[in-house]
Amino acid sequence: MMRISLSMCKQTVVLPDRASGMLNLVDFFSPRRQKEKVVILLGATGTGKSRLSIDLATRFPAEIINSDKIQAHEGLDIATNKITEEERCGIPHHLLGVINPNTDFTATNFVDMATHAMDSILFRSQLPIIAGGSNSYIEALVDDKDYRFRSKYECCFLWVDVAMPVLHHYVSERVDKMVENGMVDEVRKYFDSNANYTRGIRKAIGVPEFDRYFRAEPFLDKQSRAKLLQEAIQEIKRNTCKLASRQLEKIHRLRNKKNWKIHRLDATGVFLRRGKEADEAWEEFVAGPSTEMVAEFLYNVSSEALVTKAALRECIAQCLVA
Structure with missing residues (x-):
């Protein structure tokens, strides 16, 4: 990181x-x-x-x-x-x-x-x-x-x-580091089954992606929980890479169009x-x-x-x- x-x-x-x-x-x-x-x-x-x-x-x-x-x-x-x-x-x-x-x-x-x-x-x-x-x-x-x-x-x-391929690799590693540093437990404190993910800090990448995991977590065995957790982490990585691409597009627009x-x-x-x-x-x-x-x-x-x-x-x- x-x-x-x-x-x-x-x-x-x-x-x-x-x-x-x-x-x-x-x-x-x-x-x-x-x-x-x-x-x-x-x-x-x-x-x-x-x-x-x-x-x-x-x-x-x-x-x-x-x-x-x-x-x-x-x-x-x-x-x-x-x-x-x-x-x-x-x-x-x-x-x-x-x-x-x-x-x-x-x-x-x-x-x-x-x-x-x-x-x-x-x-x-x-x-x-x-x-x-x-x-x-x-x-x-x-x-x-x-x-x-x-x-x-x-x-x-x-x-x-x-360069985007290099940055995508880096942000993927960064997500893994964030998980190691306690991101899952941190986000769990904000979990609410009735939460609105279009408002406030719950819009942040890394919050809505864990929703399905937190809902199912109490009812799953260890192996199933681990699988669902990895799916959430992979989704966070994909969404972070998509965000980086959108941000780059906006910068190009500010530079080239405006x-x-x-x-x-x-x-x-x-x-x-x-x-x-x-x-x-x-x-x-x-x-x-x-x-x-x-x-x-x-x-x-x-x-x-x-x-x-x-x-x-x-x-x-x-x-x-x-």
């Missing part, structure tokens, strides 16, 4: 000022800027959006806003794959595990709460990083009818992409490696390039600027190991 390495919980990067030939956080938080800046992370389930959000939030002064409509609900931390307290590295998270599990969390709810969270984060001179898999909710926020968001905010869209300027980061190589090699590949293909893109976005670095990309790269590297 691809988890956030606690070694990534580093100090916030504070770059030297322009007078010394480098960059300054004052450039980002200057009242002269016409628009506030927001970083938005996209990607199918399991691609590493949460990990990247932590990487960026430990390298820049930032807070994270969850945009996964299921993870916004309280409960089912294993089944919904919520980032743990330890993995958050002390970074403040908003809209994560705060909604009543029996209450629907609509796109309108998300827009209202995310807008409030962004205002609060910016008031503290922090960068809002929005990360999650509910692309329709992000679309509702960014492309609102009155164009209010676009008129107020400038966005840097980063897309963590993984012309969102989305920067793609190919993380396939990360998922083909293990251990230290995977961490090194993550830094090379995802975290490193993302850090450079966000730095350029925040500090208006261009090829014509006095500070070259090579100098920026060296400065960031020095700050990270300091």
Whole structure:
């Protein structure tokens, strides 16, 4: 299971000022800027959006806003794959595990709460990083009818992409790991024979799939229970892969039909490696390039600027190991 390495919980990067030939956080938080800046992370389930959000939030002064409509609900931390307290590295998270599990969390709810969270984060001179898999909710926020968001905010869209066959294999392994970590017992606590699986947290993949198993469980022998359990687990894997495919289609639509300027980061190589090699590949293909893109976005670095990309790269590297 691809988890956030606690070694990534580093100090916030504070770059030297322009007078010394480098960059300054004052450039980002200057009242002269016409628009506030927001970083938005996209990607199918399991691609590493949460990990990247932590990487960026430990390298820049930032807070994270969850945009996964299921993870916004309280409960089912294993089944919904919520980032743990330890993995958050002390970074403040908003809209994560705060909604009543029996209450629907609509796109309108998300827009209202995310807008409030962004205002609060910016008031503290922090960068809002929005990360999650509910692309329709992000679309509702960014492309609102009155164009209010676009008129107020400038966005840097980063897309963590993984080749679908590789991602499908990974999410299948991730489901097995979730089962090992106690997902079945966790979901069993939410089982209700009269439950409505179209409302609240019970819409989450991993909940309705167990319904038939929980109903039949008391009446089956050990072998039959094991068979029915495996059928439920396989259904969860299929539905998770279908979700990933739908999420990818939505990202392509935002990029190709709505012309969102989305920067793609190919993380396939990360998922083909293990251990230290995977961490090194993550830094090379995802975290490193993302850090450079966000730095350029925040500090208006261009090829014509006095500070070259090579100098920026060296400065960031020095700050990270300091």
